[in-house]
Amino acid sequence: MLKSAERKISIILTLLAIGYLILSYQLPSYPFVPVDSDLMPKLLGFLLIVLSIILFFGPNTDEQENKTNHVSRHELVILLLLTALIILYISLLEVIGFVIVTALFIFSCSWILGYKNFKVNVIVSILFPVVIFYIFNYLLQINLPSGILPF
């Protein structure tokens, strides 16, 4: 079972290497340049194929490590939820503004992860973005998006 996981990875890597090589061979070449920009990519592409083949046939060394890293269904759901939340955060950051989106993110992220202390969660969610916004915009002169808030 595990062996097959490693073999799957090696096949994916080989496909990646082939795609990479196809792109490398399409790179335009310049006359009068002894070494062009395609040299390194080609070397790397072939190297990755060789390494993937070794991985495919090589001995399997870390069985135990993989077992401890087993992901439960529940955990996967949480990870996917968080990923969705991060994507939502990124897409709304410049629209609504840093302070509001960050406050909402911290609150909902902590809540999804099972933090039930409502009061502390609200306080941290509001304080953290406000303090960071102040430090960045006024002390470090790095302007985070203010969005719909007037300051």
Next chain:
Amino acid sequence: MNTVQGILQGFQVAFSLDGIFFVFIGVTIGTLIGMLPGLGPITAIAIMIPMIYGMDPTIAMVLMAGVYYGAIFGGSTSSILLNAPGVSGTVATSFDGYPMAQQGKAGKALAIAAIASFTGGTISIILLMLFAPTLAQVAVSFGPVEYFALMFMGLVAISSLSDGSAIKALISGVLGLMAVTIGIDAQTGTPRFTFGNSNLLEGIDFLVVALGLFALAEVAFLIKNRNNDSLTKTQHIGSLRLTKQDFKEMRGPLLRHSPLGFIMGVLPGAGATIASFISYIVEKRFSKRPEEFGKGSIKGLAAPETSNNAATSGAFVPLLSLGIPGSGTTAIMLGALLVLGINPGPLLFQDHPEVFWGVVASMYIGNIFLLILNLPLIPYIAKILKIPRPLLISLIIMFCMIGVYSISFNVFDLYLLLAFGLIGYLFRLYAFPAPPFILAFILGGMMEQSLRQALTISNGDYMILLESPIAIGLFIISLLTFVFPFIRSRGKMAK
């Protein structure tokens, strides 16, 4: 520029108000992040990077170095109190530190760890001062061929010495080299692998890779352990006092493992983790009472603690004198230095002597701060371990986002960050080590450049790579380190 002048200049930087302030900030943040299980020095430094943009390079380096050795110093606290090493360099600390804590001698264990760390750190700074400038003098004569060979050796070494499968580590390194070819080629101006996306023309920022591959991926694994109660319960620490007998027992390991750890730190790919394990094994083998090891032996605690801190100073030798980092952590520091317009390498000693000497001098002060932070204040600092994990996870995700956004102001980079977080998570899940990736990513551009420079000089003749005796020596060493793990795994299988 002679050494005495350099040292004086260094202390001038270190004792300036900025110097003292930022080394203090650095070691404090390092201690705090190092203490939290799951978050290592790479994450700590990567999170700091947005704050150092625009800073004076010397002070920035002082800060980052402080975070690095502070993290190794602080990592021992959670090893001892919780048996959950804060950083991988302190895993060996838990072997004897945790049993001591269970016997109600947590305070004593913390005191021993702090003194051992302090001694290891301080002695190896002296070695760093002696060793790095000499090495730099040799390296001044290096041309593109030697540099290529050196970086090649660094990559092979980190791959074969990292834990787990060597072939997976090499794949990780190759993927890192591939990732850096994305963007406009520096020599011909050809856009490569950009898929017509203008956001990719400048290539991927190393901070995106560092934060994604390490910080975000570490967060994903923190999620799994977030409800682990043993992490939030702190024990009664007990007295920090050591007896004369304790000091006597510590003296041997302290003196033995400072130089040993330093050498392990200098070697590419080795670093604090391997140094601490080797020291533990060596100390156990030469001990008159090896049966005490693992049950709270003072020597077994002092040896790895001395060694891992000595190794962190050692790691600065290749970084500052050759400009070639030997580990993931120093690779990120190199990336940050390049952004600040400093090119570490043999010329650093001529062009920016204050950077080297300033960092070295600040390490003395940093170590003293760490001793103060870790001895009398440790019971208070250990309270950070009680921060609820869900809250901590949300805040770290935010730090990553802000970090990337504040340097690029580009939402695209945030998606890229998420993608690298996913890659880092898959890496961990399938036991691919991530440090070779980041090292390759940071060295990749320079490696390609020196290879092509060399080949341009020889007009495309590959034999130029074998014309320099130094390069041949380095290639042979790389070959040996490459073959070594295969022989080792064969040996294991035969057993």
